[in-house]
Amino acid sequence: MTNTSRFLVIACAAASMLFASGCQYLKQDMANQPKNLPLSPSDFFTDGRSERPILENTVAHGSIADDELFVPKDSNNFPLKVDLLLLQRGEERYRIFCSPCHGLQGDGNGLVVMRGMKHPPTYHQDRLRQAPNGYFYDNITNGFGAMYGYSAQIPPADRWAIIAYLRALQLSRNAIVSDLPAELQQRLSSAGAKKE
16 A cells, blocks of 8 residues: 555545544534523513513422312212213213223123233222222222223323212112112012013
């Protein structure tokens, strides 16, 4: 190799190293952009400030405002009015999110269980019939055992609708005729008389 070719190789290597050292700035990823730093003056806004005032009713990240829909685990309160619409919404949400594991009747025999997954407990056992509403709310929100939390998928009002429907399922298995309103008791007795 001649001196000229050695010089060219060294020059090319040095040039490529210099070029490669500057490559880290080829992809900017918004590193260099026009922006206002915190507490710096700004000509864009009429008040001359770059930071904006906090809007009314803003909740800081990590702070949860007291809300009647969010209750402690041992609370038996029910923040929504239980009516037919709430129960229908709860049934719809239960069928979508809960029945694959817990089954349509809440007995823990869902389709997922039939395919080999762990069997969840039945909602009709005494322990869960006596559990406070906050217990179910917490389990829907954060998960329990093999169940993942559904806080991202189910809004708080729908969680309460599911709990209302779940309580209706529990009552349906353990109801006695005297628990029914007088009108329904009469309809049942007249239907029984027609069969005889």
